[in-house]
Amino acid sequence: MIKKYTLLFFTTLFFSGIAFSQEIQIFKVEDFDLRGKVKSCLVITDYGRELFEFDKMGRLNRTITQYNESDQDITLYKYEGDNLVEKRMESYKDDVLDAATSMVNFYSIDTVSPRKVLEKIISYDKQFLEQQEYFYDEENRLRKIVISNAEGVDETTIEYQQYKNETTQSVFHNGLLEKMERVSEKKVGNTQHKVILTKEFVDGEPNSAVEKTFDASGRLLKTETFNYDVSKKQFVSSQKVRVGYGSDGMPMKETTETQNAKSVKEFIFQFDNSTEKNWIKKITTPSNAYSTRRITYYPEEEAQDQEKGENPN
Numbered sequence: 323m324i325k326k327y328t329l330l331f332f333t334t335l336f337f338s339g340i341a342f343s344q345e346i347q348i349f350k351v352e353d354f355d356l357r358g359k360v361k362s363c364l365v366i367t368d369y370g371r372e373l374f375e376f377d378k379m380g381r382l383n384r385t386i387t388q389y390n391e392s393d394q395d396i397t398l399y400k401y402e403g404d405n406l407v408e409k410r411m412e413s414y415k416d417d418v419l420d421a422a423t424s425m426v427n428f429y430s431i432d433t434v435s436p437r438k439v440l441e442k443i444i445s446y447d448k449q450f451l452e453q454q455e456y457f458y459d460e461e462n463r464l465r466k467i468v469i470s471n472a473e474g475v476d477e478t479t480i481e482y483q484q485y486k487n488e489t490t491q492s493v494f495h496n497g498l499l500e501k502m503e504r505v506s507e508k509k510v511g512n513t514q515h516k517v518i519l520t521k522e523f524v525d526g527e528p529n530s531a532v533e534k535t536f537d538a539s540g541r542l543l544k545t546e547t548f549n550y551d552v553s554k555k556q557f558v559s560s561q562k563v564r565v566g567y568g569s570d571g572m573p574m575k576e577t578t579e580t581q582n583a584k585s586v587k588e589f590i591f592q593f594d595n596s597t598e599k600n601w602i603k604k605i606t607t608p609s610n611a612y613s614t615r616r617i618t619y620y621p622e623e624e625a626q627d628q629e630k631g632e633n634p635n
Contacts, residue, residue: 357599368611440454476496543564576589603615
């Protein structure tokens, strides 16, 4: 399957949402650890920079990843109503558009129940790369993806199961189990936690797993990684990462434990002067790695006009 994704420094660090079953996603301000009527956010780290721009509805409409002075990737999003209808990914090398590696995704949405979405991927040099058809059920849950390209046709199917307070999604690729995700709720003291266990399979056989625990407000508390031990026929824990939060709700400390080692990272934040108090600098110790964000906001009256359905851009 042919895919190309912009390297997102920011989302790699801070986006904790789960992209499951290759569902088409519309990213919004809150997905990037931002609050309020954000117009743009430039992220600067010690290894690169990336610009995120949002429309007045809070939807991501452009990213620019700058690798060096002459190489960059630009991703553009186009919407009609509530639907994503086009995504363009442009790659520039030595300040020249690379038509062979740049591509556009077109989305056709059939909203008649059950919903269906057709995605066509074409390169800028007019080469057809891939077609994907997304089929949904009466509850608007993704049920099947049919992928067609030069290598043939692949089919992914998704099954759903509900048992008490647990919901399980099983993903099959051409009939073989590829991934399984179980979402459950558990009470810890007086608080409710959400636990998401994702198991990965290779050729239908168990390979690895990740379990993430979130608190009632959606903050990630713990990530535990497992490898499958064939001799024991079970998953064995290989790493635990725990996150501690300060009184302001920001992550304060991250502790990583393996069988043989333990390490601790601590985080220091600086915030802007907006009413939303978004952070504009993050320092990680003891490495002293840093991330800086330059955030601009829409004037409140412009944001209100957009929410009323006026000019989206």
